[in-house]
Amino acid sequence: MAYKLVERPDLTLAERLYLPAVMKGLSLTLKYFFKRKKFTREYPEEPTTVPEGYRGLPALVTDDEGRTKCVACSMCEWVCPPEAIRIIPGSLEEGNPVEKGPKEFTLDTLRCIFCGLCEEACPEEAIFLTDQYEFCGESREEMIFTMDKLLEIGGTRIKGVKKWKKESDAGFHNKGPIR
Amino acid sequence: MPTLTIDGREITVDPGTTVIQAAEELGIYIPRYCWHPGLKIAGNCRICQVEVVNPKLKFPCTIACNLMCGDGMVIETDSDEAKKARADVMEFLLINHPLDCPICDQAGECTLQEFSYEYGHDKSRFTEEKVHKSKRVQFSDQVSFDGERCILCTRCVRFCRDVVGNEELCLVERGDHEEIAVANGGGLTNPYSMNVIDLCPVGALTSSDFRFKSRVWFLEETPSACTSCARNCAVDIGTRWDKVMRLKPRENEHVNKWWMCDEGRLNYHYVNAADRLGYAYVQQGGKLVRTSVDDAVAMAHELIGKLPAEKLYGLISARLTNEEIFLAKRYLDQVAGAAGVGFLPRIGEGDDFLISADRNPNARGAGLIGVSAAKGLAADIKAGKVKGLVIFGDSFDHDEELMGALADLDFLVVMDYRLSETAKQADVILPGVTFAEKEGSITNIDGWVSKLNPALPPPAEARRNLDLLAGLLGRAGQDVPDTAEGVFRLLAETVSAFTDISYGEIFAASRQVATDAVVKAD
Ligand code: SF4
Ligand code: SF4
Ligand code: SF4
Ligand code: SF4
Numbered sequence: 232m233a234y235k236l237v238e239r240p241d242l243t244l245a246e247r248l249y250l251p252a253v254m255k256g257l258s259l260t261l262k263y264f265f266k267r268k269k270f271t272r273e274y275p276e277e278p279t280t281v282p283e284g285y286r287g288l289p290a291l292v293t294d295d296e297g298r299t300k301c302v303a304c305s306m307c308e309w310v311c312p313p314e315a316i317r318i319i320p321g322s323l324e325e326g327n328p329v330e331k332g333p334k335e336f337t338l339d340t341l342r343c344i345f346c347g348l349c350e351e352a353c354p355e356e357a358i359f360l361t362d363q364y365e366f367c368g369e370s371r372e373e374m375i376f377t378m379d380k381l382l383e384i385g386g387t388r389i390k391g392v393k394k395w396k397k398e399s400d401a402g403f404h405n406k407g408p409i410r
Numbered sequence: 411m412p413t414l415t416i417d418g419r420e421i422t423v424d425p426g427t428t429v430i431q432a433a434e435e436l437g438i439y440i441p442r443y444c445w446h447p448g449l450k451i452a453g454n455c456r457i458c459q460v461e462v463v464n465p466k467l468k469f470p471c472t473i474a475c476n477l478m479c480g481d482g483m484v485i486e487t488d489s490d491e492a493k494k495a496r497a498d499v500m501e502f503l504l505i506n507h508p509l510d511c512p513i514c515d516q517a518g519e520c521t522l523q524e525f526s527y528e529y530g531h532d533k534s535r536f537t538e539e540k541v542h543k544s545k546r547v548q549f550s551d552q553v554s555f556d557g558e559r560c561i562l563c564t565r566c567v568r569f570c571r572d573v574v575g576n577e578e579l580c581l582v583e584r585g586d587h588e589e590i591a592v593a594n595g596g597g598l599t600n601p602y603s604m605n606v607i608d609l610c611p612v613g614a615l616t617s618s619d620f621r622f623k624s625r626v627w628f629l630e631e632t633p634s635a636c637t638s639c640a641r642n643c644a645v646d647i648g649t650r651w652d653k654v655m656r657l658k659p660r661e662n663e664h665v666n667k668w669w670m671c672d673e674g675r676l677n678y679h680y681v682n683a684a685d686r687l688g689y690a691y692v693q694q695g696g697k698l699v700r701t702s703v704d705d706a707v708a709m710a711h712e713l714i715g716k717l718p719a720e721k722l723y724g725l726i727s728a729r730l731t732n733e734e735i736f737l738a739k740r741y742l743d744q745v746a747g748a749a750g751v752g753f754l755p756r757i758g759e760g761d762d763f764l765i766s767a768d769r770n771p772n773a774r775g776a777g778l779i780g781v782s783a784a785k786g787l788a789a790d791i792k793a794g795k796v797k798g799l800v801i802f803g804d805s806f807d808h809d810e811e812l813m814g815a816l817a818d819l820d821f822l823v824v825m826d827y828r829l830s831e832t833a834k835q836a837d838v839i840l841p842g843v844t845f846a847e848k849e850g851s852i853t854n855i856d857g858w859v860s861k862l863n864p865a866l867p868p869p870a871e872a873r874r875n876l877d878l879l880a881g882l883l884g885r886a887g888q889d890v891p892d893t894a895e896g897v898f899r900l901l902a903e904t905v906s907a908f909t910d911i912s913y914g915e916i917f918a919a920s921r922q923v924a925t926d927a928v929v930k931a932d
Pocket of ligand 4: 641666
């Protein structure tokens, strides 16, 4: 059997007493107590900022005309590993440049694992992981976020895909991949 | 008989066979948009490019759908030349195609997507403005049209012209402004119009009923059969969230080829309806009171046993499966000793294509098992000849004569899938299921036996009809199998018409295997 015998080191008297080591430790604590700047924060009174690219609560966004960008394609619903998203698609009324949109869009925040796959799968750039990390409720139902709530959290994003813009509109380029 | 080589494999075919058909026989799939086995050849989409190996040919590629097999021909379906030709065709087809996939109902079962992925380029070189055409046009209440998505394969036009025999759809305009339109400003009104939705290889023609209900990849598809008339067209039941989302025809060479009628396709909403029976009920002091299914079965059996047998009549619906009819009849004949059994006839308007005038899906099966159309039932009740009525799987809410006669009965027992007006008069209601929740076989007007498969679980406490019937027989000490397979065996032993049909033939194959044994036996 392969094993290695470890010799117990011979401790000096000071080491065996333990007290000097305790003193050393305490003095270090005391030094930081008076001298160094604080690393902890008085959360929640003092909120934290999160780094760029933080994966917080997924939310829906609107375009510059206030329209829901989501077209209810269900790509996010399909890709979501814990099946947190549920969409009931609907037909938008005649005259609207968009034919299809979500009638209901719910996100079960208790199921979401903040993987970001929904954002990656979305062909319309309509769902984003925000920097929101604070959301709580008193019941499970409350933690299933509705479309209105998700849109409120998401706000407006001007940049990105704007599929429904007419090709005749200024600044439109149709050079994307064909599929 | 020409012998040719396709992808290194030799095959001898009948004269007049096309290369695409010969390849199909070998199990080699050549992509296609305009070609369909049930339609005439058009040869306009050009995607079925194959290479004819012949050093004398300067351009070796040609389309396989209208190329007749010749003796000694050598065809390559997957060579670099053929693939390059397909990629070029794809590029042309996609020039004006909108990027609609995220909102297109066809996505997921769209061959334009599939072949583009397989053979197409990943970038478009087309930088000009795309041609815009009509979108969101209703060809009828049931068929929506999107001109921009159309690839002008003319399958829909040919279906109307050659299969249905009316020229309701046509091509208008020319060049890249060409579009499909309803001819003469009329509508798409034929009773088979929705088949163009399945035929359309892209999302240009989509179902208004299924519009935006669900992406197709979420659907679970269960092979089954339509029960709206005696044709029994083979279908796939698409379900999601424990609801039926759509019915789609499934190929069956003996029954419906590739098609089904619109009425049958849309007749599934009652499965999802709110009036479905989820619980058993008994009549107590003029009110229906919920009870357990087992108690209700016991009560029904007791009621039936109390009445003198010659006053008892059993209505066994010809909408039930062969197995259910068989068990119901066995119960009424052997246990209850009913004076008569019969089914309610349902006659509508038929045609010489698919729709049968007999709207009972299993009248033929019922006849073979020994249940014929009920005659003069209302009069018999009025005359006091019938005092107790048992209805298995049926209702007659709109038959005023029969509804009026119900008051003269001593008791009424109903097994059905919904709380019909008829059922509301019953002393005991047993909650059964619809075609979408059960397994079993039905016999069509020509004797072909098809299989129903359960796509959904029974709602709430409802039970499969076979369980309820086996429960009733069990009360009388008769031990019968409660699986469709077991009952079918029993049926085949007892009823000669079914003897030659093996369970496996109808039940094992995912594609319906029909047998004409019933026709012969009749
Ligand atoms: S972040 Fe991941 S788990 Fe959360 S909704 Fe998106 S896909 Fe689903
Ligand atoms: S992937 Fe994007 S557009 Fe599609 S349903 Fe989800 S949020 Fe909406
Ligand atoms: S509507 Fe569909 S079936 Fe008809 S020509 Fe266009 S692509 Fe073909
Ligand atoms: S023809 Fe009859 S069996 Fe076929 S789809 Fe129509 S109703 Fe159903």
